[in-house]
Amino acid sequence: MTKTDTIIEREKKLISKALSLRFHPISVESASGTRIIDTEGTSYLDLTAGWAVANIGYSREEVAKVIYDQYKKLSFTTQLSAPSETMTTLADELISISPGTFEKKVWFGHSGSDANEFISKFIPVAAGRSKMISFFGSYHGQTMGASSLSGHAAQSMFEGRGNVVKIPYPNEFRPFSGIKENIKEQAIHFVKEVFATVCPPGDTAGVIIEAIQSDGGMVLPPEGFLQALSEICDQHGIYLILDEVKVGLGRTGKWFAFEHDNIIPDAIVVGKSLGAGVPISAVIGRKEIMDAVPAGHMFTASGNPISTAAAIENLSIIKEENLMSNATERGNQFLTGLKEIKKKYNFIGDVRGKGLAIGIEIVESESNQPDPLVTAAICYRSYELGLLVYTVGIHGNVLEITPPLIITENEVQEALNLLEAACEDVAQGDFDYAKLEEYTGWG
Ligand SMILES: Cc1ncc(COP(=O)(O)O)c(C=O)c1O
Incomplete structure (x- = not known):
């Protein structure tokens, strides 16, 4: 059993489910800036900021x-x-x-x-x-x-x-x-x-x-x-x-x-x-x-x-550190990039946001109805590719992008590349939905 498996098993046994929203099988060892390291030593670019908490990035020396x-x-x-x-x-x-x-x-x-x-x-x-x-x-x-x-x-x-x-x-x-x-x-x-x-x-x-x-x-x-x-x-x-x-x-x-x-x-x-x-x-x-x-x-x-x-x-x-200006600039970069990605995938119904508060709404291509399962699949596949993102929405069909406000231009590009790769894998049918059994977030 890996260290991650052990922590997840112990959590299931010891900690109330009242606190659980689960999107991927991660347990976290450390974090710095915009990166999270899991208990296996894998590094992820973080688009969650821990539900918009780590706005100045993780584990800052000054703080x-x-x-x-x-x-x-x-x-x-x-x-x-x-x-x-x-x-x-x-x-x-x-x-x-x-x-x-x-x-x-x-x-x-x-x-x-x-x-x-x-x-x-x-x-x-x-x-x-x-x-x-x-x-x-x-x-x-x-x-x-x-x-x-x-x-x-x-x-x-x-x-x-x-x-x-x-x-x-x-x-x-x-x-x-x-x-x-x-x-x-x-x-x-x-x-x-x-x-x-x-x-x-x-x-x-x-x-x-x-x-x-x-x-x-x-x-x-x-x-x-x-x-x-x-x-x-x-x-x-x-x-x-x-x-x-x-x-x-x-x-x-x-x-x-x-x-x-x-x-x-x-x-x-x-x-x-x-x-x-x-x-x-x-x-x-x-x-x-x-x-x-x-x-x-x-x-x-x-x-x-x-x-x-x-x-x-x-x-x-x-x-x-002028993080508000950075939020505006990086937010615009994200929105521009995401709107390009949207053109390629019918399941992206809408891309919207202001600064670094951005949502990608995932829909059934024909009906435009919310598609929480494809949303969860993109979220999980992103994690497998090294990118952390969560889902939100009363229908559970919106990918939420709220990274630390210190995110750089290169990191936004990296995030866009990884998101596009995740969308492509899901669109190609290269995703095993059985993995989602315990990882559908709010659902
Ligand atoms: C807009 C808003 N208000 C209040 C809360 C509750 O905050 P907390 O989880 O710290 O109690 C949240 C949490 O997600 C929130 O998004």
């Missing part, structure tokens, strides 16, 4: 040093009872990169889920209204409130809180209505219909949305939609919350993906890449929201010195 030094100086203090300098420095930094001239404050947690749990609890209290609106296909996390706000198939087994009304996310390639025209207008129409029926604006506390719906399938809303939604929220005194956990902090070429649409949310949720691999999340929002319930969302390790110090270093690397 390792900050963590080491911080631990020696102050291993722990909690925001619950005794603050330290790194908490306030990071809060200041997050406020300074967030648009909006109103007074803002920050809350710290450990995951996107606990941050969206904050939203679920605090927005209704701050607004003095009970209802929330969110979108089909959205993924906001796994705790009770965050899961209730989500509209993803992954949460379909669980009961949610009854105060959330879900409406279709405007998806130009695969509209919920089945009608491809006027997608923006259709979505606004839905908002107005729920206002007129089950969710009167006077009872609606907030609307939460992803500027790009990532786990929902890398769906970009049509131009002008977020602005129109923001205007409706302003009109009715409804808070607008942008969940930037996955696509925020530089990935789309700006600090926040919603900045491409010139809107100013009342609260922004970040997580994943904030700590460069160390768990930390944050909500940045209007003071009145953030202070709505003193001592109302407390976690012992919130704002801990290790995570906050790592996050400060992370943000400074993104600025100093």
Whole structure:
């Protein structure tokens, strides 16, 4: 038995399946920059960044040093009872990169889920209204409130809180209505219909949305939609919350993906890449929201010195290395290359993205219906060729490209070559689907 087989067998025996999404039989030994080394010593070019966490690349010396030094100086203090300098420095930094001239404050947690749990609890209290609106296909996390706000198939087994009304996310390639025209207008129409029926604006506390719906399938809303939604929220005194956990902090070429649409949310949720691999999340929002319930969302390790110090270093690397410009340039290179590949394979239905948040939608050639099995096959074959990519989407048929933002021009070309080779092998029938038995990702 190889070391990888042993780890996978032991994992199956010892660790809850509640944590498992599996795309390929990999176990990871180490990682550096954009490369992951498995327990057999094989190197992979990584287009996942560990679900958009390793934005500055893996295992950076600078962050390792900050963590080491911080631990020696102050291993722990909690925001619950005794603050330290790194908490306030990071809060200041997050406020300074967030648009909006109103007074803002920050809350710290450990995951996107606990941050969206904050939203679920605090927005209704701050607004003095009970209802929330969110979108089909959205993924906001796994705790009770965050899961209730989500509209993803992954949460379909669980009961949610009854105060959330879900409406279709405007998806130009695969509209919920089945009608491809006027997608923006259709979505606004839905908002107005729920206002007129089950969710009167006077009872609606907030609307939460992803500027790009990532786990929902890398769906970009049509131009002008977020602005129109923001205007409706302003009109009715409804808070607008942008969940930037996955696509925020530089990935789309700006600090926040919603900045491409010139809107100013009342609260922004970040997580994943904030700590460069160390768990930390944050909500940045209007003071009145953030202070709505003193001592109302407390976690012992919130704002801990290790995570906050790592996050400060992370943000400074993104600025100093111009990683947002690189995300824009490499993203354009990817999109251009992928659109060329699309011409050769009928099963590529759509290629879309912004910066380094890119999706490739895989379809049945004739019907254009989602094809999650071919998607899983391309994903698995890519792994066999040395390229890591995951699948997302409410139909499980979108290849997600979210590499570290440090990816180089040559590496993007290498990734395009490997993806094309994987597509070719699958198209030629040179892929054994029996390999997928345990590796269909979300399915
Ligand atoms: C947009 C978004 N929000 C929230 C979350 C939940 O974050 P976490 O897994 O850190 O709890 C995710 C995770 O994928 C996400 O993509």
